[in-house]
Amino acid sequence: MSPPDRDAVTAATAFLRQVREGLDAGVELPEAVVRSTAALPNGARTALRRLDGRYTEDEWGFDEDFAHAVEPLFDFLFDLWWRVETIGVQNVPGHGRALLAANHAGILPWDATMMSIAMLREHPLPRYPRFLVLDWAFQLPWVSSAIRKLGGVVASPYNALRLLDDDQLVAVFPEGIKGTGKPWSERYRLQRFGRGGFVELALRTGAPIVPVAIVGSEEIYPTVGSSATVARLLRTPYFPLTPTFPWLGPLGVIPLPSKWRIEFCAPIPTAHHGPEAADDRRLVLELSELVRETIQERLLHNLVERGGAFV
């Protein structure tokens, strides 16, 4: 047995011995367990603290402990699986409200989590972005609670406004549902940006818009087709078919290891237009188109820079 293993066994034995002594002394089991925790290593103590409910969540349900606990997985994805390179992360304001607008494909917000990791690791003033997720994901077990604990909220203008008014960094995917169901042949071709709702939000709150081009995220689930029949049966917005999903069951959800580049572009200020400008259709569409063109241009540029998708 290697030394760390032996340590674990010693700790476990000490813990169990204390629990038994507590029980012998006439203490109830839960009480005895709590009294014996001092014998445990740090990680186990954190786990027990969570079992008592002694952890914090903010009013949006963001759970820093949880985000911290899954960081190793995301670090692995960031460094080894997707080998993410980030460019221009200093373009994101270090404090105050701001809106990140990025391209998007697929239901699971991997791109949002990689953006968060980039912000945490490479930004001089690290901060967790809150991201807006397609509302459909909140019907799913596990996915819904994991997303909220990581700082995701339902894509609703009410949520975005409240977050921006609260001076948060908010990530949106303006392609919306059209981006979610994008087929493989359409990858990196930005879909229409709806009616420019995200620009309205930025104007109303005076938040600068930071266009973000994410290369790599649109290759992790190569959608080769979709089944309208299954989608109707499951009451989902669409049902993607990829070379692995749904044929391999849960394994089909494992994303492909494409190579990623995330570029944060120069922020587009909106505060000087004033909040009333949110009703100016022409300005909203112009800004929306400007953001779209910026992302599209940087996508193509970074695609060339990156080279092969999987090497």
Added chain:
Amino acid sequence: MPGRRILITGVGSYIGSALARRLESDPGVEYVVGLDMRSPAATLERTSFIEADLRDPVTATLIPQESVDTVVHNQIVRRPGPGMSTRTMHDINVIGTLQLLAACERAPTISTIVIRGSAGIYGSEPQAPQFFREELARLYPLRTRFQRDVGEIENLFETYARRHSDVTCTMLRYQPAIGPVLDTQVTRYLAPPLAPTYLGFDPRLQVVHEEDGLGALLAAVRNPVRGAVNVASPGTIGLTRMIRLAGRVPLPLAGPLFGRATSALTRVGMPDLSADFMRLLRYGRAVDTTRLTNEVGFTPQYTTSTAVEEFARRGAPSAPSISAKARS
């Protein structure tokens, strides 16, 4: 200036009695009269008590005689009590409110009506905004019987408010209450050692501490505003965290089995969960309380988190063991 004359329906409940007692000690209040089928939970000194059923049309003739200027409607049943059918609950809620408002039509002295309603009107939806503001009440269809009751009560009240522009009509939308004294769905849910949850779901919940609930009602009587006002202790709490803070253990059940499993568990002493409460356990709900703070001028003492912590510290009754109940 003569003091205020206030009528409280549902004065037999904890909140109703507590409100009457607080108003009694207010020198600005001249007269308090309570109306209920059961007598008040607390001893009241200068509150008159009318033992009457609000659904009974005769009651409607009693109210104008009291010549009150303020009516606090506190008789809305949030969950059917033991031996109460959902039909009775519907009658008390909707027909009771209808009769009360009909009586108010014939009482020209009335200048303020405050209804202690429910945030249940917003429902619990996966795609809902994380914080409901007052104007978002009818974003989704009303799915449960209680929601439809609340919807009907709000409709009746809105119609009344339109007809009587001189009367200030306040609809308070309460989140589920928690506290050491109250017996609510949440406190019942947290009483047994195991708390059933939906497998894979950990929604954000929001409660109102009983003292804040009472404080908000009192503040709305003193400073009524027109329209709906959300009442909750600010912030939210994850369901799992709430269960663990209360010292209980979550019992995850798969979604399709949840209804059947929980109704089977009632036989071993687990609480009966209403359709609304089940949806709440799956998708949660939180409301925005800006209007309560800025317009009614009431700042809750507790946040949802501290309300649950306080409940866990002194309120949570020691859990009766399941096996003991099953044996008896």
